[in-house]
Amino acid sequence: MSLKGRCHCGATQFAVETPPADVTSCNCSFCSKRGGLWAYYTPKTFKLLTARDRVSTYQWGHYVGQHHHCAICGCGTYSEFPDFSTGQPDFDNPRVSVNARLFEDFDLGAVPVKYINGRDDW
Template sequence: MPLKGSCHCGNTKFEVSEPPADVTRCTCSFCSKRGALWAYYKPAQFRLTSPEENVATYLWRSRTVKHHFCANCGCGTFGESPDWSTGKPDFDNPKIGVNARLLDDFDLDAVPVTVVDGKNLW
């Protein structure tokens, strides 16, 4: 059963195929200022259910990660990036990072949080 999520104003809505088993807190300057807890999915496990024009995109530094946010209320909603699990970008295996704080009917306190030291990694 898909899990739904949305931004504050409701203009950007999405679904993921299942609840996350864990979430990630990145300490890089962007993620720490945004305050997101990221749940990662394969592209086939994510579906934007609102019009694409409701979503704005921020590209920073290397421009390899698309940081999406609601064009109306500004909530950071999801991102698209290559898989970085090997330490190098794997563009053949992209992933979607969903801001788990925006998931409806989900107990965020019930899943473990992994901290990634993005402040010193990139």
């Protein structure tokens, strides 16, 4: 079952191949201000349905990742990073973090939430 998501105004839309089994809540300085719940996908299972030039990008620090948001309404939509599951960036295994709060017709309350202490662990 594929899932579609969109920002508040609908200018940025995307789809993923499967619903998330769980989502992540992170308390790092960026995520805590952005307020997303993150579902992780491979680039192959994520599809941006909007023209890329309609999406704005924010990068900071070492510029390892790209945080994308709607250029019109400002909703944080998705991010692109190397896999960090081993504690080091794995550039051969990129992943897309999707703001699961933006999924349409999806019961996010039924999905387990994992908490990451990004404020102290990174």
